[in-house]
Amino acid sequence: MGRLLVTGANGLVGSQFKEDLIAITSKVGDLRDKKTADSIIAFYTDKDRQKEYAVDRIIHCAAKVGGVGGNMKYKGEFFYDNIMINTNVIESARQHGVKKLVAFLSTCVFPDNVEYPLTESKIHLGPPHPSNDAYAYAKRMAEIQIRAYREQYGLNYTSVIPTNIYGPNDNFNIENGHVIPSLIHKCYLARENNTDLTIWGSGKPLREFIYSKDVADLALWVLDNYDESEPIILSTSEEISIKDVVDIIVKTMNFKGNVIFDNTKPDGQFRKPSDNSKLMGYLPDFKFTPFEVGIKETVEWFEKNYPNIKQ
Ligand code: GFB
Numbered sequence: 485m486g487r488l489l490v491t492g493a494n495g496l497v498g499s500q501f502k503e504d505l506i507a508i509t510s511k512v513g514d515l516r517d518k519k520t521a522d523s524i525i526a527f528y529t530d531k532d533r534q535k536e537y538a539v540d541r542i543i544h545c546a547a548k549v550g551g552v553g554g555n556m557k558y559k560g561e562f563f564y565d566n567i568m569i570n571t572n573v574i575e576s577a578r579q580h581g582v583k584k585l586v587a588f589l590s591t592c593v594f595p596d597n598v599e600y601p602l603t604e605s606k607i608h609l610g611p612p613h614p615s616n617d618a619y620a621y622a623k624r625m626a627e628i629q630i631r632a633y634r635e636q637y638g639l640n641y642t643s644v645i646p647t648n649i650y651g652p653n654d655n656f657n658i659e660n661g662h663v664i665p666s667l668i669h670k671c672y673l674a675r676e677n678n679t680d681l682t683i684w685g686s687g688k689p690l691r692e693f694i695y696s697k698d699v700a701d702l703a704l705w706v707l708d709n710y711d712e713s714e715p716i717i718l719s720t721s722e723e724i725s726i727k728d729v730v731d732i733i734v735k736t737m738n739f740k741g742n743v744i745f746d747n748t749k750p751d752g753q754f755r756k757p758s759d760n761s762k763l764m765g766y767l768p769d770f771k772f773t774p775f776e777v778g779i780k781e782t783v784e785w786f787e788k789n790y791p792n793i794k795q
Pocket of ligand 1: 550551552553555590591592593615616619620647648649658660661662663664666667682683684685686689691726749750751752753
């Protein structure tokens with residue numbers, strides 16, 4: 485078995501892999517560019533040059549991601565960047581003999597109006613939620629590309645469908661980031677400046693969150709143990725309201741100020757409850773990091789590294 489290459493290795497999930505691997509970050513090259521993506525993968529898979537260190541497995545985490553705000557504002561970029569990155573990486577992996585590739589989707593790719601809970605077979609049963617349709621359709625195409633390559637080339641490539649991921653080394657941008665990093669950043673500033681903490685929307689929407697470290701552990705398991713053509717959902721199947729998320733962050737950060745709900749800001753999709761029984765069928769004893777523990781570790785990481793964070 486050759487070496488593992490991880491794309492997006494400086495990202496939320498990519499930075500959680502501690503194995504001996506080839507870490508590809510955007511500093512190494514722009515994967516939206518076909519030649520650049522191909523030269524990177526050609527270099528590390530070249531058996532003559534790399535000998536026993538040649539790469540034959542890829543975990544593909546690189547993507548343009550963001551929260552509901554960023555997805556609604558930059559639909560063109562979320563579509564173009566993700567469809568180019570995925571298409572280039574999966575095609576170059578094929579051309580250079582990569583034996584196993586795991587790509588990342590997200591539960592936001594599922595249709596907005598479908599019978600809940602979400603299960604793997606429902607991905608293409610209708611349009612995704614309008615707030616992130618550009619991103620969702622681009623990600624759905626990775627699933628299509630992988631299935632097509634399995635059928636034509638017999639490649640054992642697959643994909644994982646995590647719920648909303650959070651953890652250290654996230655993008656803490658207040659306008660375009662996901663809810664948990666945005667709220668931790670805003671709560672920190674409100675506490676330091678004795679100002680109100682403003683939450684987007686009503687606080688009623690429900691989400692399922694999974695800790696980045698758990699996602700990395702599960703992606704490694706999928707890499708070496710999961711050979712089905714169908715993607716697999718990575719989820720705790722535990723829903724929590726945004727209001728309750730706010731309460732846990734406020735308690736963890738010891739914030740004593742006012743919490744304001746700004747209904748002029750988007751609630752996004754109301755809920756996207758997923759069924760993790762496929763995953764649990766394989767890993768019945770997998771221990772997910774409890775939400776309050778993950779939040780505590782993420783807040784500690786933020787306060788230790790602020791302001792040297794992605795924002
Ligand atoms: O994380 P988030 O932006 O993504 O928002 P989605 C989750 C919920 O948090 C929404 C509420 O209901 C927001 O209204 N929220 C409250 C906030 N305060 C804030 C805040 O300060 N910032 C943000 N960002 N949200 C994304 C998709 O949807 O999920 C992406 O757009 C991706 O493509 C990601 O799939 C996992 O869960 O709404």
